[in-house]
Amino acid sequence: MTTTDLHNPADGSHLATIALLDAEAVDDAVDRARTAQRAWARLAPVARGEGLRAFATVVRAHVEELAALEVANSGHPVGQARWEAGHVADVLTYYAAAPERLFGRQIPVAGGLDMTFAEPIGVVGVITPWNFPMTIASWGFAPALAAGNAVLLKPAEWTPLTTIRLGELAAEAGLPDGLLQVLPGKGSVVGERMVTHPGVGKVVFTGSTETGARVMAAAAPTVTNVTLELGGKSANVVFADSDLERAAATAPYGVFDNAGQDCCARSRILVEESAYERFMELLEPAVAGVRVGDPADDATEMGPLVSRPHWEKVASYVPDDAPVAFRGAAPDGPGNWFPPTVLTPSSRTDRAVVEEIFGPVVTVQRFRDEADAIALANATAYGLSGSIWTRDLSRALRVARAVEAGNLSVNSHSSVRYATPFGGFKQSGIGRELGPDAPFAFTETKNVFVHVDEDPAPEESA
Numbered sequence: 401m402t403t404t405d406l407h408n409p410a411d412g413s414h415l416a417t418i419a420l421l422d423a424e425a426v427d428d429a430v431d432r433a434r435t436a437q438r439a440w441a442r443l444a445p446v447a448r449g450e451g452l453r454a455f456a457t458v459v460r461a462h463v464e465e466l467a468a469l470e471v472a473n474s475g476h477p478v479g480q481a482r483w484e485a486g487h488v489a490d491v492l493t494y495y496a497a498a499p500e501r502l503f504g505r506q507i508p509v510a511g512g513l514d515m516t517f518a519e520p521i522g523v524v525g526v527i528t529p530w531n532f533p534m535t536i537a538s539w540g541f542a543p544a545l546a547a548g549n550a551v552l553l554k555p556a557e558w559t560p561l562t563t564i565r566l567g568e569l570a571a572e573a574g575l576p577d578g579l580l581q582v583l584p585g586k587g588s589v590v591g592e593r594m595v596t597h598p599g600v601g602k603v604v605f606t607g608s609t610e611t612g613a614r615v616m617a618a619a620a621p622t623v624t625n626v627t628l629e630l631g632g633k634s635a636n637v638v639f640a641d642s643d644l645e646r647a648a649a650t651a652p653y654g655v656f657d658n659a660g661q662d663c664c665a666r667s668r669i670l671v672e673e674s675a676y677e678r679f680m681e682l683l684e685p686a687v688a689g690v691r692v693g694d695p696a697d698d699a700t701e702m703g704p705l706v707s708r709p710h711w712e713k714v715a716s717y718v719p720d721d722a723p724v725a726f727r728g729a730a731p732d733g734p735g736n737w738f739p740p741t742v743l744t745p746s747s748r749t750d751r752a753v754v755e756e757i758f759g760p761v762v763t764v765q766r767f768r769d770e771a772d773a774i775a776l777a778n779a780t781a782y783g784l785s786g787s788i789w790t791r792d793l794s795r796a797l798r799v800a801r802a803v804e805a806g807n808l809s810v811n812s813h814s815s816v817r818y819a820t821p822f823g824g825f826k827q828s829g830i831g832r833e834l835g836p837d838a839p840f841a842f843t844e845t846k847n848v849f850v851h852v853d854e855d856p857a858p859e860e861s862a
């Protein structure tokens with residue numbers, strides 16, 4: 401049996417050895433899921449809702465345990481990890497209301513009655529990345545289950561522990577056997593089999609754009625439906641008329657949360673020329689103030705990077721001659737520590753400006769005017785999120801409409817709320833997760849027409 405060893409990113413210590421499944425195990429899982437799904441879809445909508453609410457209750461009772469696991473496996477600060485576990489319970493609660501709201505439509509047509517049904521797809525594969533294991537898994541499994549599907553869930557190889565535990569908690573909550581199965585394994589083995597298996601009707605993939613494109617190609621021969629949530633290189637656009645103090649104080653948290661391992665990280669700060677010097681004066685102490693350290697400490701705001709190979713990748717963007725404006729602090733010693741780092745490249749096509757670094761490294765660039773800001777914000781193959789700082793409401797709306805990204809926020813860095821849609825333009829993805837419509841992404845629309853005979857003896861109306 402193939403196994404993988406997990407290490408604590410904060411100190412390098414050995415954490416666990418995990419068995420990795422093979423392609424045959426996926427085939428068996430699909431069979432079990434199909435059986436479970438048929439029974440689940442036959443349940444009354446209210447019963448499916450109750451199942452999800454029970455799952456939410458059990459997750460909420462285990463928030464501390466799940467958070468501790470994420471601290472150890474992923475190096476997330478404990479406060480953030482608690483939020484993530486609570487978010488899973490929130491997402492389940494939100495979608496527990498969905499089975500009773502999967503409305504079809506009645507469409508006026510001649511000769512009868514026409515109606516649509518939102519039918520479950522069947523077995524859904526959810527493939528998650530290592531950066532937010534719990535939350536991203538729940539964005540897939542909660543609405544998919546609500547819509548009457550079974551779910552196979554493949555966590556990333558580096559961070560499977562909380563996902564495995566969520567699978568156990570689903571069983572503890574009474575979800576039917578086989579309905580939600582966690583399949584730890586390699587992307588090239590388990591992930592690929594999930595995508596190519598003809599019994600899997602839809603795949604939700606979150607990860608890099610490169611792998612997402614491979615998943616889409618592998619799904620093509622079986623015409624399998626995909627939702628892709630991919631990378632980002634989001635802009636934080638700061639106009640001179642904004643509350644510069646707030647813009648600078650919050651900018652580090654817009655990019656360094658989760659040590660920058662966040663697809664929504666505002667990793668390109670764009671500042672209007674006339675405010676540039678003042679903004680940088682304010683940004684320096686804000687970056688120095690980010691508390692980097694032991695993720696198990698309640699006061700910690702940023703932990704280590706997830707793994708040594710990932711640390712090497714991030715470090716490659718900060719060579720000795722990199723244009724470093726200033727850096728924050730990070731602990732010495734074992735662990736994948738990397739300080740918050742601010743770069744000021746002179747070129748608009750510098751590698752650090754163009755590529756997704758996925759670490760605590762941000763670039764700051766100047767722009768001339770609104771048109772230049774929009775052009776710069778859009779000068780990327782990605783289009784996931786972004787922030788706009790200004791006191792001019794009209795400008796905020798003009799720029800928000802002009803930036804080619806799925807999630808914009810004005811005078812804040814908010815991206816993810818379970819009640820609102822989330823996803824990317826351009827190479828940041830296809831489809832949307834979360835929000836009220838998410839369960840419909842896990843259904844097929846069926847149209848049924850019922851012929852109605854003409855009344856053979858219509859009464860004259862008075």
Ligand code: NDP
Pocket residue numbers: 527528529530531532536554555556557558585586587588590591592595606607608609611612614615628629630631632662663756758784824828829
């Ligand atoms: P990867 O693309 O490397 O992996 C994502 C998942 O896909 C992992 O579970 C991986 O398994 C699996 N996988 C790898 N190869 C295949 C394959 N051929 N077929 C099917 N599955 C496969 O991404 P990372 O884990 O490195 O995550 C970081 C990336 O995710 C960043 O680019 C980030 O921007 C993006 N991301 C996007 C989000 C969004 O919502 N838009 C949110 C969060 C992250 P294994 O671990 O075994 O390699």
